[in-house]
Amino acid sequence: MKVEDVLAMPEVDRLFSALCLVETTDEARAVMLDLCSPGEICDLAQRFEMARLLDRGASYLEVSDKTGASSTTVSRVSKCLNGEVGGYRLLLERYESATA
Numbered sequence: 001m002k003v004e005d006v007l008a009m010p011e012v013d014r015l016f017s018a019l020c021l022v023e024t025t026d027e028a029r030a031v032m033l034d035l036c037s038p039g040e041i042c043d044l045a046q047r048f049e050m051a052r053l054l055d056r057g058a059s060y061l062e063v064s065d066k067t068g069a070s071s072t073t074v075s076r077v078s079k080c081l082n083g084e085v086g087g088y089r090l091l092l093e094r095y096e097s098a099t100a
Helices: 003-007 010-019 025-035 038-055 060-067 071-081 087-099
Strands: none
Touching (some): 003 010, 038 060, 038 087, 060 071, 071 087
């Protein structure tokens, strides 16, 4: 399925809108535990950590060693981190400012 097809689905839009209503870490934890399997949560956390490390200047090899991710996955995260959509950048900037 193409990204455009997914984004055109009203239920996907409702999910994104509902996620905007999460206000605390505890609420985010509860939502994620209900929406995702433990493995999916770990995968998402691993990708966010890869983006964080790459943003701080770590090499692909360092990121792979620290996270256990394949070079293909590190490359995919790097492409998204530096891509036009900007989701990782947005999340990293907001996370860094909130935890500084």
